[in-house]
Amino acid sequence: MRISIEDVHFVYPGGVEALRGVSLSIEPGERVAIVGQNGAGKTTLVKHLNGLLRPTRGRVRIGDWDTAQVEVHRLAQRVGYVFQNPDGQLFCRTVAEEVAFGPRNLGYTPEEISQRVAEALALAELEDKAEANPYDLSPSWRKMVALASVIAMDTPIVIFDEPTTGQDVRTIRRIERMIEMLSQRGKTILTITHDIDFCAENFERVVVMGQGRVLLDGPKEMVLGMEAILAQTYVEPPQLTRLGMRLGFEKTVCTSEQFLETLRRRLDHPQSDPRAEG
Structure with missing residues (x-):
């Protein structure tokens, strides 16, 4: 479902003018991270996708809606939104x-509801907590x-608002597994995040916002390598990207796999590296 x-x-x-002429097209199944400093317009933008906000000018379409x-x-049938603070979302x-x-509120049959609940609990590793009161659980759970x-x-579309904020490593790994599973099912996944390393490891496209505008938009290897423009939004490239730059890698690396593969090639074939000496 195209956005x-x-x-x-x-x-x-x-x-306050929060968005100033934003235009984006997101294809079905894409994984897109939206980054930028506080006040850049990230949350304002994604709240337009599920109708919580309506444009002062311009248009937002989800599929043909x-x-x-x-x-x-009705938009909740197409766009799921996970808020940054779960306490504002839980009440049962x-x-x-x-x-x-x-x-249940989307009108599924009891059998469908039971199946969906079982699948979601398994994916979130919550089977043993099904009968617990949510507020008896830790913030991570x-x-x-x-x-x-x-x-x-x-x-078909899932939005994560700052999913890693305040979370421990185990919970972040669970979230990453959930994102991968949802992606395999063909879902479009968007995240707002300040966690640039999480962004680089789990998303293929990065949108950088500043002062209500889109400053950069493209594959993560392109966007996260533009250090000077990122600095204008107080966003630093991921740690491995910065290390690769300092080591003189010709291509931008964003993930641990990319970094190790580039380093391995450099060590195996030092003569092919124009920056290598001796």
Whole structure:
């Protein structure tokens, strides 16, 4: 399901202009990370995708739906949104009830709801916590409950708002596995994140925003290698990208696999490296 954002402007009631002519096209199945400093317009932009905000000017389309013409509850069939703070998203007495709430409100049959809940609990590693009260769980597990509740809705588009904030390494690895599984199922996945290393390891396309505009948009190897422009938004390239630059790698590396492969080739064939000496 294609996402089309066409010259979108948005002004908050107080007069703050948060978006200034944003245009993006996101194809079905893409994994896109949106980065930039606080106040860049990232959250404002993605809230236009599920109808929580409507453009002051311009148009947003999800498939053949214009979000300004479709109710929020209908857009929830196409766009799942995992908020940064799970406590603002959870309200049921048990984890299982929480995960079932979305598909139940979308009108699925009891059999379909049961299947979706079971799959989402398994994907989030929550099977043994199905009868627990979400607020008896740790913040990391509450995050997983929020993720599972959106995954159970089986929307073609899933948005993660700062998924790694305040999370330990184990939870981040769980989130990464969930993203990979959703991607294998053909879902379009967007994230807003300040975690540039997480971005580089899990997303193929990066959009950099600043002052309500798109400053950079493209494959991560291109975008994350543009150190000077990133610095304008107070975003640093990933650690391995910066290390590769300092080592004189000709190509931008973003992931540990890319870094190790480039380093291996350089060690195996030092004469082919124009920067090598001796």
